[in-house]
Amino acid sequence: MDKIYDCIIIGSGPAGYSSSIYIARADLNHILYTGNKPGGQLIETNEIENYPGFPKGIKGYILMKKLQKQAERFGSKIKFNSVKDINFYKNKKHEIILDNNEKLKTKTIIIATGASPKYLDIDNEKSLIGHGISTCATCDGFFYKKKNVAIIGGGDKALEEAIYLSKICNNIYIIIRKNKIKASKILENKILHINNIKLLFNNEVKKIIGLKTLEYLLCKNNISNEEKKINVKAMFLAIGNKPNTNLVKKKLYLDYNGYIITKKGSTKTNIPGVFAAGDVQDPIYRQAITSAGTGCMAAIDVEKYLTLF
Template identity: 55%
Template sequence: MIKKVHNCVIMGSGPAGYSSAIYASRANLNPILFVGPQPGGQLTTTTNIDNYLGFPTGITGVSFIEKCERQAKRFNTKIINKSVSNVYLSDKNKGIHRLFFEKEYIDSRGIIIATGSSPKFLGIEKERKLIGLGVSFCATCDGFFHKEKNVAVVGGGDTALEEANYLSKICKNVYLIVRKNYLKASKALQYRILKRKNVNILYCSNVIKIIGNDFLEGIEIFNHEKKIYTKFLISGLFIAIGHIPNTDIFKNQLYLDDGGYIIVKKGTTITNKPGVFAAGDVQDPNYRQAITSAGSGCMAALDLEKYLSS
């Protein structure tokens, strides 16, 4: 029995994955979407989304993803609630790519990778439990909910300072908790942060305890230079120590940058393998927003359609 070769298989069920599925479906590519290990991606850990176009009163992350799924199904996207464990990516133009899941496999002429990225955690108690309940990894996503309140940002790199700068405009006080005795961020960002009067930089410090049971109430930090423990009452803790793109199974097959993100041709979603496209956070270390992910998902579907018809 000859196994069917599909036109479009999508890996990932965040905004990039569902956006590409909708566009691919409407182009009669009959896409198959693998949900992956975290259905809906990082958005499902966000309490409310207030900055996505078309939702004037906001929407919860879970509800948003549910609507994306329903829309994809409306155009007959086949959704498989499993994860791809390994891939074989062909080097040939119009070659056949193979994706393995559990004890099965599926072949396709085109693949859209929208596996996203995972935030790095501090590794302390209650950190994961209170995600969306005060603990966040995105200031532009969740900062609004802490307007005129005290918050903390963990990290000393560019991302952390960008988060702190954004929060300083809407929050009462921002505590920037830096493990080292210096900032790693660019000089321009450092200069901007040092001018913010409501940003308090706590060097040589680590968050050792999260206070609160049902929602975040505060944190305890330890200054390992002065050997001092200090408690801070805050409503938001923004962890900005980096993200890890979900690209392990693509190593040695796709070109990745030093951070592990998939490299795409500028202005497109095209990877180094014919018929393989990447969308969303898995190829975007800079913006990491739902709306930009959805946009690149659209691009990936259009790029794939063009590839198959050329």
């Protein structure tokens, strides 16, 4: 008879590791599959200063290594494979298929595959992540205190981050590809009354200059074709995130933007025994601490579900 696991966790960010810690402490037979990016987005974050318990801050990859070791301490099995497909069965045992074509059966699954920020896809962008380029002003803004920074985007996130940065940075340049802001009116009104926020409409970043750290941006006006050098020490991308839900498309209920829909006040999806935690189901907060919290919730939901299995 094939071995049947109590739970399989897919994803190794704060949500995945948090759920594995709780699942292990509940003495449930489980495995966590890291996917092709062990540690998730946080391994690309140079310094984290807003995660509780680290008064001097901590590097992203170190935090994720600590979470992994903590899970292993309680008996979690961590495997560095990717899940390439899932077969969900209502009121039955689910099946996952790994990248090596191995098939495993499990009573429950926690989807914690996270989300990926959208990038401009221009030269030098990826190489300077953590060295002047960031996707989270709340996480990294403090490191550019009293310096000039740029934000790419014209939606709510871009304006919210600009307001946050205006309190700690010198000048904030919001670079907007179109000729208008697409954020809510209340946010637009707020930034128009903040003196150190500068709006650059009809502009796109064409070049990112810098070897080890960001030195400046070269922008081009879409109407006049005029090129302009913007001297900034950081560029914050606020052009959206894409949830990593290719694995469950047409299998789980997703919202308009592709995030997994969970039942209010829980991590339950539309399929019994399948739960979602972290950024893959959170288009709003997207913080390490909130991901860890929903990872805990998913583990507790799993434990409750198994008592009725």
